[in-house]
Amino acid sequence: MxxxxxxxxxxxxxxxxxxxxxxxxxxxxxxxxxxxxxxxxxxxxxxxxxxxxxxxxxxxxxxxxxxxxxxxxxxxxxxIARTFQNIRLFKGMSVLDNVKVGMHNRVTYSMWHGIFRDGVFRDRERQMDKKAMDLLDVFGIADKADYVASQLPYGEQRKLEICRALASDxxxxxxxxxxxxxxxxxxxxxxxxxxxxxxxxxxxxxxxxxxxxxxxxxxxxxxxxxxxxxxxxxxxxxxxxxxxxxxxxxxxxxx
Amino acid sequence: MAKKGGNNRKKSTRTYIFSFALILVFWAVVEILGHMNMLSSKMLGLLIPICAYAIMAVSLNLVVGFLGELSLGHAAFMLAGATAGVVFYNSAGLNMPQVLRVIITLVIGAAAAGLFGVIVGVPVLRFSGDYLAIVTLAFCQILKNVLSTTYLGVDSAGIHLAFDQGSFRLEPGAKPLIKGAQPISGINKISPDMMVSFTVGIVLLILTVAFVLNLMNSRAGRAITAIRDDEIAAKSIGINLTRYKLMAFISSAVFAGLAGVIYVLNLSTLDFKKYDYNLSINVLVMVVLGGMGNVPGSIIAAALLTFLPELLRNFSQYRMFIYSIVLIVIMLFNQAPAFVQLRQRLTAKIRGKNAQEPEGGEKADTEFFEAKKQGKEDE
Missing domain, CATH: 3.40.50.300 (P-loop containing nucleotide triphosphate hydrolases)
Structure with a gap:
């Protein structure tokens, strides 16, 4: 099938x-x-x-x-993940966070883990950071992880959007x-x-x-x-x- | 690679340190001056309002700055918290030890405000657009007016609730809790020592700031920021818009409720008429001046804008004039391109040359294609 x-x-x-x-x-x-x-x-x-x-x-x-x-x-x-004809990045967020938000439903923890910054929070965040950096590395923009997304040149914004889509596996x-x-x-x-x-x-x-x-x-x-x-x-x-x-x-x- | 990820966190760490340092320094300075008896009674009277407004501004920033939805009725949640808190404080709380009484009052105030947050948020936040501004604005007026016609009291026969004075009768000797449009008065202060009350206010402010910063630097916070930046993209990566909008809105209401409780316990009277449109707008001005999504900025703006009108009381004739000039100057300082450049140059100097800038050539390229692409966008 x-x-x-x-x-x-x-x-x-x-x-x-x-x-x-x-x-x-x-x-x-x-x-x-x-x-x-x-x-x-x-x-x-x-x-x-x-x-x-x-x-x-x-x-x-x-x-x-x-x-x-x-x-x-x-x-x-x-x-199913997608990118858009007119790039739709989260412009105010960092490149890394754009990818991490793409994992929203893949690496999860509740709001309270985030509020209390417990072990679950730290563990999941580390996991997300690693996965996001690996993805950015594939596209050759890992060195710009800390840039605000809107600072990237056009071609790299396209790449980042694909990165974000891939982050959701x-x-x-x-x-x-x-x-x-x-x-x-x-x-x-x-x-x-x-x-x-x-x-x-x-x-x-x-x-x-x-x-x-x-x-x-x-x-x-x-x-x-x-x-x-x-x-x-x-x-x-x-x-x-x-x-x-x-x-x-x-x-x-x-x- | 891992180092770069760490850099990202460094920026948020700076916000944490700055926010908490700001609050603690403020607290320490006031404590020292207070113990040296160097604070006038007028200044003492401003301490809790500064804490309350800072909590209001930081919590409203969660909705306006981080979520990107406009709320024009933040005062309503303050009022809901204050009223529910005071009703408990003046009835069932009377025979409790003071510490327990204050804690339960805070919890009840927060819960009541949160409940109203659910009532307003659930129907409105399912839609995208400016509905929230209109509904919160109306809700603020409705709540204020309904409370102004509410009569509530307790006697041996039980709880009495009425919406007109005629049908409201209590046994002789029983004290009404809400008497329609008349302000609720005779509310005991948290503590006779202003410094103790102030410390309670500071602790609540720290709780608020910790909650907001932790939330925004977690998975939920990223979802909230994503919704602000692009709803359609947020939806496409599987974020439940309603859920996260509600999360931000209700949290914001809960903290407004806390602010309402400490504000009113300090004032010792609760006048419903004061919690209107003007108060909501004042808090909004604090958020805008402090910067959207800028937590320490909200605190500074709240302190400044609470303090300033008092400072200008001696020039009462020119008070509003000076107030508005200060607002304009701060706005210019925060937003005007020349000032922004100046600030960036200053921060760059302070931080050394680590700050990277995107290469100019590439950027011009981008803009060229951006323009070209814009022309092609049609489907």
Whole structure:
């Protein structure tokens, strides 16, 4: 059985059917792409997968657990983490704390342990510090652990956001336009990072991206959305030669 | 690597040391001056209010500074704590040893305020937005007005509660506890020795500061700060927004209740009318002046703004004028870019050259792409 199975997923806002008949099957340890012109419903699909939106139709099953319409808290615990198109870091917090807050439901202790600073508190905090520093080290930003998150350069903010998502030990990582706003060098570096994450953490990654070179170069399977419907699905080679995909891009909004 | 993690903690350690040193030095100076009889009765009268307002400001900072929600009714929780505390203090507490009586009064005051925190917080904090400001503002007025029409007393027949004077009758000789709009008077002080009462106030302030700092430097505190910085991201990493908003709000109410109890036990009268919008705003001003999320700042601002109006009493004509000028100057000092730079340069000098700055070139790059990305954000 696949790690994530999405069947006939759809959502409508008022009379507008934003996404319909969305299907997806994801296996552990692989890289998937979700592409489509602007407004195709890619981010909406992400929002349904992470519980931000409640789908109107369909089913989402993660590792045998039905997560359809569950709360973001439930889904995060079940094992889906995400990053955002417009980076959403906790800007006032340190880089280290950003990662530690990502472990919110993985390393836990009650409020009172924190108030009385007892052994449990110290033990769990040490555990979190270690795990967070190791994660930051993987992304090469461990030396900036004490920076306030907003002080990081753009590329490293992207990395930190991925770090924070990984801190929750996800089975599936959703990246929403990870290369947006990056220069070619940063994009190249990001490609290595994403591959490394997949291999080192052995998780599945699903990413939305407009940078076609990036998507084609890294993803093993690509799903193409247009007006909320899947118009193509397959390996990069077949998708990029699909006349419907080419029409969707050239006929629609260029990006 | 481990060393870097330690650095992070060093910063919070500095806040701890500074906060507690500040309180202890204040306490020691007052104790010394007090024993040398160098404090005027006016100054003595300000000691407990300073402690009470410092507790108010630090606890409100938990909601406004750390959680990022605006509360305009902090005085209501002070009033709830004070009233519940005094009702016990003047009835069942009368025959107890004073130490026990004060402790139970504090617990009851804190519990009552916490209960109202639950009543206000549970329905309101489930939503995101500015609802809390409106509801707390209204709640403050409602509580004050309801108490002003409440009549409460105990006699051999039991407890009597009424909301109009006509139907409120007690046996002759029984003393009413709440007499409508009339202030409750004749509340015994914690101790005839002002220095003892003051020490109680300082202990409560230390408890408040320890609670707030420990909370904010733990898992729960990180969740609270995360909610302030970005609710959507906080939700996506599995933080239960309502739970942590309530945690901050109710804790804040509990400490306001404690502040209410010591404030009113010191004043010996409880006048409901005083706990209104103005008091809430005063505390809010202390939080803003001291700095959002800055605990020692709240304490300093509370002490200063409690002390200042008294100091200016001799210039009563210009009092509000000078008060507002001081407010503006402090605000400028805290926020104006030129002053902020000056302060940063000073702290950098004091700390030596360890303070790292992000490289300028890279930052310009970032801004360029940030702008570019902003233009692209559309979906």
């Amino acid at each position: 696949a790690l994530l199975e999405v069947t006939n997923l759809g959502i409508s806002f008022g009379g507008l059917q934003a996404v319909s008949g969305f299907e997806l099957e994801i296996e552990s340890g692989h890289l998937y792409g979700l592409i489509g012109p602007n407004g195709a419903g890619k981010t909406t699909a992400f929002n349904m997968l992470t519980g931000m939106y409640v789908p109107s139709q369909g089913n989402i099953v993660l590792d045998g657990v039905d997560i359809t319409g569950k709360s973001p808290e439930f889904i995060s615990k079940a094992g 996800p089975k599936l990582l959703l990246l929403d336009e990870p290369a947006a706003g990056m220069n070619p060098n940063e994009t190249l570096e990001l490609r290595e990072t994403v591959r490394k994450v997949r291999d080192d953490f052995n998780i599945a990654i699903l990413l939305i991206e407009h940078d076609m070179k990036f998507v084609m170069g890294i993803c093993e399977e690509i799903t193409v959305l247009e007006y909320g419907k899947i118009i193509a699905h397959g390996d990069p080679e077949s998708v990029s030669n699909d006349p419907r995909v080419i029409a969707a891009y050239l006929g629609g909004d260029d990006d």
